[in-house]
Amino acid sequence: MLGFIKKDFALMKNNFMLLVILLVFYIAMGISGEIDISIILPFISVLVMISTFSYDDFNHWNAYASCLPDGRKNCVKAKYVATILLIFLVTTITMVLSILLSSLHTKNIDYTYILYTMVGEIFGTILVLSIMYPIIYKFGIERARIIIFIMVFGIGILGGFLLNFIDVANILNLFSFLKNDWVITLILSSLLLLYISCQISLKIQQKKEF
Secondary structure, eight states: OHHHHHHHHHHHGGGHHHHHHHHHHHHHHHHHTSOOGGGTHHHHHHHHHHHHHHHHHHTTHHHHHTTSTTHHHHHHHHHHHHHHHHHHHHHHHHHHHHHHHHHHHOSSOOHHHHHHHHHHHHHHHHHHHHHHHHHHHHHOHHHHHHHHHHHHHHHHHHHHHHTTTOOHHHHHHHTGGGTTSHHHHHHHHHHHHHHHHHHHHHHHHHHOOO
């Protein structure tokens, strides 16, 4: 499976300059205090990894991988592992940059806030990839983009509609018992989401014909 992981990282080299440009841009925005880079950069890592699906389809990689021993299984697992490694790498860089940028604006750096922000960002990023990857494996990257757009648009409309009838404060009170353990809860939830998503993707990949 190591070779599959190296392949995905090799494909990401094509987007290296884009990452550098975005990184410089968000650092400049962060210095000016106009944007919090911790909210942006981790999600970019998932978008970069999603671009590798396009390269896989163009080069008929999945058809080739299915001929290798445990190729289908390792192909999916490697994609998830490579994505998680990239997320943690980008998150670590983001945390260091957040501390450095915070030191430019204040001498009292809130390390706890930065850490909690990173944990929340990792959870949000993992939630996104856990939903998107099975859809991509099921429908292919091109159709998946349309489906995901419709889902996001639909969820936004449905969420706005439900907010008119739901008391958010009461719902939050139901989860008040987690307020002291929310970091652990997010970590465990992230692991559960990854496991479920990976298992779904594996089943889809095993049944596909190339």
